Amino acid sequence: MASPKARAGRAAALHRRAEATATAAAAILDEIRPAPADHHRQYELAERLRAAAALAAPGWAGDPLETLTPTSPPGDGPPSFVRVGTAAPLDDARFPALVPLLGSGHLSVDADAGDPRVAGLLRALLLRLFAASPAGALLARAVDGGLVATLAGYAPLADAGLLPPPATDLTGFRAVLAEAEQWVAAGTARQRGHDRTLLLVVAALPDGAAPSDLDRLAELAAQGPRAGLHLVVAGWPDSVPLPQATPLAVRTAYALVGDPPAAGFSGPGAEPPGGLNCPVFLDEDPPEELVAGVCRRLVRQIEDGSRLALTDLLPDGELWAEGSVDGLVTTVGDAAGRPVSLGFTELTPHWLVSGRSQAGRSAFLTDALFGLAARYGPDELILYLADLDDGESFVEFLQTERDRSWVPQVRAAGMAADREYVADLFGELEAELRRREEAARRAGGQRYAELRQHQSLPRIVCVIDNFPLLLRERDRLATDLLARLDALARAARSYGIHLVLAGEGDLGIGGPRDPLLGQFPVRVALPGGSAVLEPTNDSAAGLPVGSAVVNTAGGLGGPRGATRGHERMIRFPDPHENPEVLADLRHRLWSARPEGAAPPVVFAGFARPLLANDPRHRAALAGRAHAPAALLGRAVDVRRSTVAVPLGPAAGRNLAVLGRDDEAERLLVTAVRSAAAAHPGAARFVLAPLANGSAEPAGVLAAELAGRHRVETVDVIGLRAAMAADEPGYLVVFGLDVPDATELPPELLRALLLEGPPAGRHLLGWWRTVAPLAGLLGPEGEVDKLTAVAVTDVPGGRLEQLFDRPVLWRPRPGRAVLWDGPGEQGTVLVPFGEGVTP
Numbered sequence: 001m002a003s004p005k006a007r008a009g010r011a012a013a014l015h016r017r018a019e020a021t022a023t024a025a026a027a028i029l030d031e032i033r034p035a036p037a038d039h040h041r042q043y044e045l046a047e048r049l050r051a052a053a054a055l056a057a058p059g060w061a062g063d064p065l066e067t068l069t070p071t072s073p074p075g076d077g078p079p080s081f082v083r084v085g086t087a088a089p090l091d092d093a094r095f096p097a098l099v100p101l102l103g104s105g106h107l108s109v110d111a112d113a114g115d116p117r118v119a120g121l122l123r124a125l126l127l128r129l130f131a132a133s134p135a136g137a138l139l140a141r142a143v144d145g146g147l148v149a150t151l152a153g154y155a156p157l158a159d160a161g162l163l164p165p166p167a168t169d170l171t172g173f174r175a176v177l178a179e180a181e182q183w184v185a186a187g188t189a190r191q192r193g194h195d196r197t198l199l200l201v202v203a204a205l206p207d208g209a210a211p212s213d214l215d216r217l218a219e220l221a222a223q224g225p226r227a228g229l230h231l232v233v234a235g236w237p238d239s240v241p242l243p244q245a246t247p248l249a250v251r252t253a254y255a256l257v258g259d260p261p262a263a264g265f266s267g268p269g270a271e272p273p274g275g276l277n278c279p280v281f282l283d284e285d286p287p288e289e290l291v292a293g294v295c296r297r298l299v300r301q302i303e304d305g306s307r308l309a310l311t312d313l314l315p316d317g318e319l320w321a322e323g324s325v326d327g328l329v330t331t332v333g334d335a336a337g338r339p340v341s342l343g344f345t346e347l348t349p350h351w352l353v354s355g356r357s358q359a360g361r362s363a364f365l366t367d368a369l370f371g372l373a374a375r376y377g378p379d380e381l382i383l384y385l386a387d388l389d390d391g392e393s394f395v396e397f398l399q400t401e402r403d404r405s406w407v408p409q410v411r412a413a414g415m416a417a418d419r420e421y422v423a424d425l426f427g428e429l430e431a432e433l434r435r436r437e438e439a440a441r442r443a444g445g446q447r448y449a450e451l452r453q454h455q456s457l458p459r460i461v462c463v464i465d466n467f468p469l470l471l472r473e474r475d476r477l478a479t480d481l482l483a484r485l486d487a488l489a490r491a492a493r494s495y496g497i498h499l500v501l502a503g504e505g506d507l508g509i510g511g512p513r514d515p516l517l518g519q520f521p522v523r524v525a526l527p528g529g530s531a532v533l534e535p536t537n538d539s540a541a542g543l544p545v546g547s548a549v550v551n552t553a554g555g556l557g558g559p560r561g562a563t564r565g566h567e568r569m570i571r572f573p574d575p576h577e578n579p580e581v582l583a584d585l586r587h588r589l590w591s592a593r594p595e596g597a598a599p600p601v602v603f604a605g606f607a608r609p610l611l612a613n614d615p616r617h618r619a620a621l622a623g624r625a626h627a628p629a630a631l632l633g634r635a636v637d638v639r640r641s642t643v644a645v646p647l648g649p650a651a652g653r654n655l656a657v658l659g660r661d662d663e664a665e666r667l668l669v670t671a672v673r674s675a676a677a678a679h680p681g682a683a684r685f686v687l688a689p690l691a692n693g694s695a696e697p698a699g700v701l702a703a704e705l706a707g708r709h710r711v712e713t714v715d716v717i718g719l720r721a722a723m724a725a726d727e728p729g730y731l732v733v734f735g736l737d738v739p740d741a742t743e744l745p746p747e748l749l750r751a752l753l754l755e756g757p758p759a760g761r762h763l764l765g766w767w768r769t770v771a772p773l774a775g776l777l778g779p780e781g782e783v784d785k786l787t788a789v790a791v792t793d794v795p796g797g798r799l800e801q802l803f804d805r806p807v808l809w810r811p812r813p814g815r816a817v818l819w820d821g822p823g824e825q826g827t828v829l830v831p832f833g834e835g836v837t838p
């Protein structure tokens, strides 16, 4: 989609080039005077004319057709001269007979396509002109009132819009005339004319064509060339010359080419009839395969050329030239050659985007987000991106191993995100909303636009793809999330916070009357995405990939066929078609980032964090630990917080890991490892590997800690002794549920949990079943008074005896949950994976 300015510029350049070629060729032709009597000169002349023709009409325009194939390249623009046949002043002195046509005049033929030679000539001419012009630079209209379909071989060009089916009757003929007249009017009015050339081919006039119709043709011939209209009229009566046309007269065995409009063949002042005074053998019918091959190439090139590119959606000028006070707007696609904009304002605050899998949903979102990121700098726009489906998403916005650049507006991204990630994301947005509401209140009830005059408050766009996965389980978490979404969507619109929910079907947010839907006036229906439109609105039915219906009235339809101001059918580019363009744009955005900008915080649900890479652990290893703590993993949250259990000198600062799986055992090991790193100076570690199979991990741990700490490995008797002693340190127990351990006096354990920490003694223990841990609770319950609890594969239902309240926890691989503190909801985390500690 080149801009009109660029197209006009290109047209002007082509026009200048055509003019230059015509002048050069005319000069050569001028030099040449036929001298029929002298054979020797005839040969020489033919030779020179052959050379001139090769210059004036190279390739498709003038070479013999048998030397051309569908892959022979076109020229830079429509050719100025075209071959009509072979001139033969003598049997063996021949040269191509050229006529000036595109860019200068017309061709008239005195017989119509009922004469097979004329039909062949027209087919050859059309082939040459189309094949010599870059795809799309030449358009044609045809009139064929004869009995045979002269141009049937060119039918494939109809779909590409290059040559519609010829008009065969009077009505069609007149419609073509009207269209050509319009073309001339438009082309003449716009000083510089069209950037494309229109060729009108009349193979045979239809029955009933009146003199007034011929007058219209003559008028078109007179006015056309200035507007890029050229005519080839077969069956034009001899009597009146067609203005600005080279006449061609068909005789029995050959044809005669008359003088072209501006320059006579016979030179100035020559006697009539003038013209090329030798017979011309008209070009023969081109082979069908050649016509078919060229048509196929043109159609393919037109299709490729009409494909949009991401660059078509980007602003022409500088990056970040827009301000977002009044809203965000970007080009999301193209409707009938016009860019279509879509944005976020208070009236159109949130979007729903729906499409079946592989319908181009991520393509659409990527287009829109890059469009925004190119227009609005990080002071104007912040992006949060989340995708609940498995797999890598949004990678084009983020740092990768190989490419460390990122899109600076992106604050955080979550791929393969858990529902808890989205819950936390809502929390971030709610907190920001409260900050903005508070700022507005403090400023005496100012609105967002007013607040922006003295505060930096970028608009925030939060995208959640595969949103239905959030609601797949209709449990308390889902209900809670929906309620928060509703409140957020309502309030956030006035404070520059915008939501884009994307996914399949109706996205799971209720029927058409759900009030939540009312908060999302912008609906984008991709293929299979009709469910976000009103049930009676079928405008998205049968959409091909790469297109979408964009509706800004909550999916409302309208009368069929009527123009709908609130709805457009758009095409959008596949941003991944050209990965270099995407990478280049990311680099440009990244290079423009403000000093000190931090890369997006990325949560990848499928990845395991490593203790060795954890910032808090690294700080501890570097001797900068804030306080002793056991680290368990990274929270499923937007900031990727390290999940830590502080082990300070207060009652209950212990850790109970609860679970049957290896994950639970690993959690204990990492907790101990990190606590050891965070402990100031040397500490005492008593390891009690009571559970089957725990001797080995305990042994590895002991060896690792021994470098800096005092480590003892004990059995249950040694453990009991250590519990009873007053010496500060960490008691690490693998399997507090084994029969031996359950015989330890519960009061002793309780006392340790309560009174140990203030005296520097902490228990880090692993239980595989709930009951022995629950057995330590006093009559009032309150497990949080005794210990923090990290759980892996024990479902919420079984934890109620421990927490004495309903607990929401559905175990899943690679996740654990920590309760630390009274009334805690539980923090879901990704436990640290196996990794080498530096």
Ligand SMILES: Nc1ncnc2c1ncn2[C@@H]1O[C@H](COP(=O)(O)OP(=O)(O)OP(=O)(O)O)[C@@H](O)[C@H]1O
Pocket (backbone or CB within 6 Å): 355, 356, 357, 358, 359, 360, 361, 362, 363, 364, 545, 546, 547, 572, 573, 574, 575, 576
């Ligand atoms: N504008 C477009 N024109 C043509 N093809 C496109 C266009 N956009 C995307 N595609 C192609 O469609 C396929 C699906 O695109 P995309 O990954 O964006 O879909 P999706 O709906 O996000 O799929 P899923 O949700 O299953 O991951 C890709 O192969 C992509 O190349």
